[in-house]
Amino acid sequence: xxxxxxxxxxxxxxxxxxxxxxxxxxxxxxxxxxxxxxxxxxxxxxxxxxxxxxxxxxxxxxxxxxxxxxxxxxxxxxxxxxxxxxxxxxxxxxxxxxxxxxxxxxxxxxxxxxxxxxxxxxxxxxxxxxxxxxxx
Numbered sequence: 001x002x003x004x005x006x007x008x009x010x011x012x013x014x015x016x017x018x019x020x021x022x023x024x025x026x027x028x029x030x031x032x033x034x035x036x037x038x039x040x041x042x043x044x045x046x047x048x049x050x051x052x053x054x055x056x057x058x059x060x061x062x063x064x065x066x067x068x069x070x071x072x073x074x075x076x077x078x079x080x081x082x083x084x085x086x087x088x089x090x091x092x093x094x095x096x097x098x099x100x101x102x103x104x105x106x107x108x109x110x111x112x113x114x115x116x117x118x119x120x121x122x123x124x125x126x127x128x129x130x131x132x133x134x135x136x
Contacts, residue, residue: 009060013063017113034093040093044096048068051065052064075096
């Protein structure tokens with residue numbers, strides 16, 4: 001039944017978006033994580049990736065969360081001469097995480113999650129209505 005397939009595809013989208021939100025939350029949580037040792041690197045932003053794979057059980061393609069890739073953007077430097085991770089000039093490397101970008105990514109992931117959830121709910125209603133019609 002095509003409605004079951006659509007629910008399975010949407011469920012894979014739910015799982016992928018949930019993983020995406022987890023990665024974004026990790027980025028946000030580490031926004032202020034400075035390097036611990038002089039010259040050391042701080043937390044490096046992770047970018048979620050997605051992959052398509054064939055689900056042979058339902059005979060269609062589904063989405064899954066791939067391995068996150070590290071953002072290659074430059075680290076920010078912050079003047080903090082008393083910090084243990086400060087270099088000889090008093091600068092500490094800070095993560096390459098931009099809170100605004102993460103907030104927008106989180107909003108997009110939430111909306112995608114909601115869209116998949118709405119599709120599942122609509123499919124369930126259609127299946128329920130079809131069963132009700134068949135009973136009569």
